Amino acid sequence: MIRAVGVRLLAGLVLLAAPLLAPTPPLLWAAGDEWAGSESCHTCHRGRFSSWHRTYHRTMTQEASPETVQGRFDGRSIEQWGMTVRPVREGDRFFFDYLAPGSDRVIARYPVDRTVGSHRYQQYLMRDQEGSGNFYRLHLLWHNGDQRWVHTNAAFLGPDDQQFDDQVTVWNNNCIFCHNTGPEPNIVNYDDMLRRARAGEPVNPLIDGIYESSVAELGIACESCHGPAAAHVEKHANWLTRAWYTVTGFADDSIVNPDQLDRDAATQVCGQCHGQRLAKSVELMREFIDTGPTYRPGGDLFESVDLVWPDSELPVRGHDIDFSLRFWPDGTPRLTAYEYQGLLLSECHTESEMTCGSCHTMHDGDPAGMLPEEMRGNAGCVSCHQDLAADLEAHTHHAADTPGSNCLSCHMPEMVYGVMEIHRSHHIEVPDPAADAANARPNACTLCHTDRSLAWAEQETARLWQRPARPVRRADGLPAEVIDGLARLHAGDPVERAVMAVALGRSAERGQLEDPAAWRDHLLRALDDDYPAVRRFARRALIQIETAADGDRAADWAAAFDPLLLGDKRTRALADLMQRYAQLTGEATALAPGAGLDVEQLRAVGRARSETINIGE
Numbered sequence: 001m002i003r004a005v006g007v008r009l010l011a012g013l014v015l016l017a018a019p020l021l022a023p024t025p026p027l028l029w030a031a032g033d034e035w036a037g038s039e040s041c042h043t044c045h046r047g048r049f050s051s052w053h054r055t056y057h058r059t060m061t062q063e064a065s066p067e068t069v070q071g072r073f074d075g076r077s078i079e080q081w082g083m084t085v086r087p088v089r090e091g092d093r094f095f096f097d098y099l100a101p102g103s104d105r106v107i108a109r110y111p112v113d114r115t116v117g118s119h120r121y122q123q124y125l126m127r128d129q130e131g132s133g134n135f136y137r138l139h140l141l142w143h144n145g146d147q148r149w150v151h152t153n154a155a156f157l158g159p160d161d162q163q164f165d166d167q168v169t170v171w172n173n174n175c176i177f178c179h180n181t182g183p184e185p186n187i188v189n190y191d192d193m194l195r196r197a198r199a200g201e202p203v204n205p206l207i208d209g210i211y212e213s214s215v216a217e218l219g220i221a222c223e224s225c226h227g228p229a230a231a232h233v234e235k236h237a238n239w240l241t242r243a244w245y246t247v248t249g250f251a252d253d254s255i256v257n258p259d260q261l262d263r264d265a266a267t268q269v270c271g272q273c274h275g276q277r278l279a280k281s282v283e284l285m286r287e288f289i290d291t292g293p294t295y296r297p298g299g300d301l302f303e304s305v306d307l308v309w310p311d312s313e314l315p316v317r318g319h320d321i322d323f324s325l326r327f328w329p330d331g332t333p334r335l336t337a338y339e340y341q342g343l344l345l346s347e348c349h350t351e352s353e354m355t356c357g358s359c360h361t362m363h364d365g366d367p368a369g370m371l372p373e374e375m376r377g378n379a380g381c382v383s384c385h386q387d388l389a390a391d392l393e394a395h396t397h398h399a400a401d402t403p404g405s406n407c408l409s410c411h412m413p414e415m416v417y418g419v420m421e422i423h424r425s426h427h428i429e430v431p432d433p434a435a436d437a438a439n440a441r442p443n444a445c446t447l448c449h450t451d452r453s454l455a456w457a458e459q460e461t462a463r464l465w466q467r468p469a470r471p472v473r474r475a476d477g478l479p480a481e482v483i484d485g486l487a488r489l490h491a492g493d494p495v496e497r498a499v500m501a502v503a504l505g506r507s508a509e510r511g512q513l514e515d516p517a518a519w520r521d522h523l524l525r526a527l528d529d530d531y532p533a534v535r536r537f538a539r540r541a542l543i544q545i546e547t548a549a550d551g552d553r554a555a556d557w558a559a560a561f562d563p564l565l566l567g568d569k570r571t572r573a574l575a576d577l578m579q580r581y582a583q584l585t586g587e588a589t590a591l592a593p594g595a596g597l598d599v600e601q602l603r604a605v606g607r608a609r610s611e612t613i614n615i616g617e
Helices: 002-010 015-021 046-053 190-198 222-226 230-235 239-248 263-274 282-290 339-344 392-396 407-411 433-438 444-448 454-464 484-491 494-509 516-526 532-548 552-560 567-587 599-608
Strands: 061-063 078-080 083-090 093-099 106-111 114-116 121-127 135-137 140-143 148-151 180-184 214-218 277-279 305-307 414-418 421-424
Touching (some): 046 222, 061 214, 106 121, 277 282, 407 444, 414 494, 421 494, 444 454, 444 494, 484 494, 484 516, 494 516, 516 532, 516 599, 532 552
Antiparallel strands (some): 061 114, 078 083, 093 106, 114 121, 140 148, 180 214, 277 305, 414 421
């Protein structure tokens, strides 16, 4: 089943494009005798080891065991995308049983050998049952927040008409790079595939490739950021050496401390994973897929790779990816794994010394985001912009204790799609309603003031900050006076629709919606979106809005709706939900889009703008 789908999904790729058509790998020092492993760090750096050990970096990839598997392998059947899968546990082993349509007969059993992720969700890998060292991502993931199984088709930005196997991928030429320490993919049949391709045979490198991969350590461990440590460990095995460095305070050049690197080198340590990139040449691609990447912390990342930008092209002719879909039209990243690109666009970095470590820390704070609590507020910003801290309200024109006076709300708005969540942009910028309208991207003002138009946002921005107002022309062709929340939710492309659904729910929780119930009808319509990711966000927002409106009964109705249903099943379930909601018709009316438009006109625009966005994961 798995090999067959790979041919359908990836047919037509040339051999040399293989390492690039998967998500671009982060770059670490090549595996070998130089790696010591995190346990060797524990002897001398117990505090640092313990603080790293509690992070989600450590548990990014693990061997499957009762201690590491989070999903509910309880034998209950899961029917999604036309197939029924039964997650089962037998002793300390975990399996997915695939059932014949309409029966309990098991037609395939795939073991769970490894896990990927442990924070918001967890994916599962199977070792190739035909004897190679290949690992395959299986069809279902476990979502910790929703406490349910989710088909991977619903985790990415694709529509309903995906095939059951479309998100099956090979770990060895993809996940191995970002989610482990010291990766060595070790492709073993490269020359054979090259010979077959030259002979005119069809070759699908992302599936036909055979690997005997190794890693220095599963997960993202100490050496991912500090560099291979074997020489450092050997050097400090002598207690006199340790004592000498302790007494003198001299720096030890046998290991890398990112905090002691200059601005650019320090950000590259994070950028090796949090900035999608392309190998500079076909030769380097070949090297990466064999012995692993060549960058090591403290070196120059750009000796071997170029960052992905909207106009990036693969170095292999005839095999293009439209990378522009991963960015807003002004070049701002709109997907996760592009945080480095966002930082490089920010004057806080280019005109100052700001690095990733200015806000994030790998050894303190909340493992969710690696942020100290104060960095979720204004502390990081006012530490540099001290003149604003003295009278914050004079700068923000919002009350000091409201979201409008949180620096992040305005300058790092939540408009980036990550797998099954919306995150903050890392392009630190000044809100600009007119420019955002022209670039078909969300605006910080109307992500909070969802019932206002971009024309209103431009006028208010000009009034409050005493600058001339500019004409507002929306790139989506809609009038400037249309309510922006409705325009994004109904007429946006899939990322815009997802971002606005999440914004509505979060605004409801923060008490920012003047009339939460007025959004009911619109979120019900969003439950009929063709993109399961958007439907899931819309359902969550509907529950949040009902909770804010004290509609506990309606919140229960919404919670019972399954956004992953397809076809007639979803049609019937949504009709039943709408019939229940008809009881509430007299309690609230829906917002009108304004500018003489109706909702169906907006939805027509949205359908025309829908397309699958390859997010590269």
